[in-house]
Amino acid sequence: MPPPTDLIRQTPLFRxxxxxxxxxxxxxxxxxxxxxGNILFHQNDAxxxxxxxxxxxxxLFQLTPEGHQVILHIAGPGQEVGLLPALTDAPSPVSxxxxxxSSLLAWRAEDFRALMRGHPQLGFNAIAILGEHIRxxxxxxxxxxxxxxxxxxxxxxxxxxxxxxxxxxxxxxIDLPLSRQNLAEMSGTTLYTASRIxxxxxxxxxxxxxxxxxxxxxxxxxxxIAEDLQR
Amino acid sequence: MPPPTDLIRQTPLFRxxxxxxxxxxxxxxxxxxxxxGNILFHQNDAxxxxxxxxxxxxxLFQLTPEGHQVILHIAGPGQEVGLLPALTDAPSPVSxxxxxxSSLLAWRAEDFRALMRGHPQLGFNAIAILGEHIRxxxxxxxxxxxxxxxxxxxxxxxxxxxxxxxxxxxxxxIDLPLSRQNLAEMSGTTLYTASRIxxxxxxxxxxxxxxxxxxxxxxxxxxxIAEDLQR
DNA sequence: CGTTCTTTTGAGACAGCTCAATTTACGTGG
DNA sequence: CCACGTAAATTGAGCTGTCTCAAAAGAACG
Numbered sequence: 027m028p029p030p031t032d033l034i035r036q037t038p039l040f041r042x043x044x045x046x047x048x049x050x051x052x053x054x055x056x057x058x059x060x061x062x063g064n065i066l067f068h069q070n071d072a073x074x075x076x077x078x079x080x081x082x083x084x085x086l087f088q089l090t091p092e093g094h095q096v097i098l099h100i101a102g103p104g105q106e107v108g109l110l111p112a113l114t115d116a117p118s119p120v121s122x123x124x125x126x127x128s129s130l131l132a133w134r135a136e137d138f139r140a141l142m143r144g145h146p147q148l149g150f151n152a153i154a155i156l157g158e159h160i161r162x163x164x165x166x167x168x169x170x171x172x173x174x175x176x177x178x179x180x181x182x183x184x185x186x187x188x189x190x191x192x193x194x195x196x197x198x199x200i201d202l203p204l205s206r207q208n209l210a211e212m213s214g215t216t217l218y219t220a221s222r223i224x225x226x227x228x229x230x231x232x233x234x235x236x237x238x239x240x241x242x243x244x245x246x247x248x249x250x251i252a253e254d255l256q257r
Numbered sequence: 258m259p260p261p262t263d264l265i266r267q268t269p270l271f272r273x274x275x276x277x278x279x280x281x282x283x284x285x286x287x288x289x290x291x292x293x294g295n296i297l298f299h300q301n302d303a304x305x306x307x308x309x310x311x312x313x314x315x316x317l318f319q320l321t322p323e324g325h326q327v328i329l330h331i332a333g334p335g336q337e338v339g340l341l342p343a344l345t346d347a348p349s350p351v352s353x354x355x356x357x358x359s360s361l362l363a364w365r366a367e368d369f370r371a372l373m374r375g376h377p378q379l380g381f382n383a384i385a386i387l388g389e390h391i392r393x394x395x396x397x398x399x400x401x402x403x404x405x406x407x408x409x410x411x412x413x414x415x416x417x418x419x420x421x422x423x424x425x426x427x428x429x430x431i432d433l434p435l436s437r438q439n440l441a442e443m444s445g446t447t448l449y450t451a452s453r454i455x456x457x458x459x460x461x462x463x464x465x466x467x468x469x470x471x472x473x474x475x476x477x478x479x480x481x482i483a484e485d486l487q488r
Numbered sequence: 489c490g491t492t493c494t495t496t497t498g499a500g501a502c503a504g505c506t507c508a509a510t511t512t513a514c515g516t517g518g
Numbered sequence: 519c520c521a522c523g524t525a526a527a528t529t530g531a532g533c534t535g536t537c538t539c540a541a542a543a544g545a546a547c548g
Contacts, residue, residue: 088395091485094403098395110388113381119392149380150344156387157341161350163394164319164329170401171445172325175504206527214402219504221527237513237526254322406536437495447537452495468494468545 030080034131037078037104038158039151047145054141055131060084066107066122066130075132076112079103082128083190083202086120087211097211099159100125100202102190106155112138113152125203175215179223180252182213183233187242196234197243205238261311265362268309268335269389270382278376285372286362291315297338297353297361306363307343310334313359314421314433317351318442328442330390331356331433333421337386343369344383356434406446410454411483413444414464418473427465428474436469 031052034040040051060066060082067073069088077084079101086099086107098120101107111118112135133141142148162185169178183200191198210220224240227233232248234241242248250256262283265271271282291297291313298304300319308315310332317330317338329351332338342349343366364372373379393416400409414431422429441451455471458464463479465472473479481487 088399090399090403092403096399096402098398110391113384114388116388119395143377146374146377146380149377149384152384153344153380153387156384156391157345157347159391160341160387160394163391163398164350166398167329167394167401167445168319168321168327170398171327171442172321172323205525211402214398216505217527218506218529222504222529225528235527436493448495449497449538450536453497456496 033080033104034078037106038155039078039106039109039148041151042147043145047141047147050144051133051141054133054137056133058130058132060124060128060130062124062127064124066124067118069119069121070117072115072117073108073111074135076106076108076135076138077130077132078106080129080131082124082126084128084130085123085125087123088120095211096214097208098163100186100190109152109155111135170214175213175219176223177252177254178213179209179215179220180248182209183240183242184245184248184252186212187245191242194241197241198245200240200242203238204240209240264311264335265309268337269386270309270337270340270379272382273378274376278372278378281375282364282372285364285368287364289361289363291355291359291361293355293358295355297355298349300350300352301348302342303348304339304342305366307337307339307366307369308361308363309337311360311362313355313357315359315361316354316356318354319351326442327445328439329394331417331421340383340386342366401445406444406450407454408483408485409444410440410446410451411479413440414471414473415476415479415483417443418476422473425472428472429476431471431473434469435471440471 031048034052034055035043035048040048043051057080062082066077066084080103082103084101084107085097086101087095087097089095107122107130108118110116112133115135138148142152169181173181186200186202186204187198190201192201193199206220206224207217209224210217213220224233224235227248228235230247232242232244232251234243262279265283265286266274266279271279274282288311293313297308297315311334313334315332315338316328317332318326318328320326338353338361339349341347343364346366369379373383400412404412417431417433417435418429421432423432424430437452437455438448440455441448444451455464455466458479459466461478463473463475463482465474
């Protein structure tokens, strides 16, 4: 199976490259598969490669010494994993795990940096990606320090919907196996509180959720909660 | 007064440049002053410039619609301000204010990007800086979701000590006007809780604090609290 | 030496956590 | 297709860390 050129072309990391550059990029890619649940790398690992997800979902997270997991990002098709360590030669600050059966393309970090020297556009793309992460993280810090759980949960769902949402007849499906526990780890709360809030929203007709599955029936009402516009 | 070449040479943004590159950089710099309390820019502003602090302290923060302030970073001499908007042409996600009388060097964003094209080292430096911020923000998110206030406050002080600490006979002085309110805004708590915890540490001989002033007498004990090694 | 801002302290409330027990949903193998 | 085992989700009850609000004391500064 040849690397999916069209997907790569539209990837944040490789967008805007001319055809010859794209060919060099693809020439050095290696494909691989990562079954659901498998770890791609651990935090503090030195990484020699960077990846782009072509199918499935890869979760970036940290574990605390006490065993709590914090989910920092979920990368879907077109998104890169391990970019920062590949660029800076520092160990990875996060761990990565497939939450669905996934396919990836990999480049050797070294080769990628060589490509970057030849194609400055890659550098600008990398900066844009890191910048986007910085903005998201700053927002989360602000939310965690100033907002209550319900608002944070609403924001988490809206962020997921924007990134991985899929229109269905019942509403916007978060297209990802998503337990209450996962939701808690993304919102800074506990499984139990997340469950209670989801239940409340279910009763209010805002969401429709099941086992590891959430559909947003009324995104508008969720925004209302996230922005605290309700009264 | 000529731009301080030596300081610029050791700045994370401009380090590793050869002398001719450094001369071009300095040629385009414009100096300015920013008295304590003054705003450099607001969040959502489109910025046409980027700055490097040469003296004083510049605080990066966000304000919530409810009026809560969250401090995301404090830039001291050698550190850059407004880098991300300058690189990506997007509005600034944060506001910036001098917390002491400060001096800055400014470059037009446009000029800086031109310099970057001529000197790839600048691009790598920028990436390293953004990467460092990402790591710090990820750590803070993990702390905010899994740790209690006392540990977070300890970490905040240790981070400040590392960045802006000054050895004195009594201990490590956080060299910055730092109110309980500010500390709370950096740690994700309230003025009152921060005050109580500081008081406790004062009684335990760990810190020695006064009006807008903190000295760490026993960094070791603070680490013990931050890492929850105490018993 | 009065004004203003910071810090401290008390008292009470409550959002959210913890722990335990039960119910529900799903997948598997007989 | 049903029964069983396992993991997710729900729900209750009680606790507590932290916030809120109010008031007073302390520090800086003209």
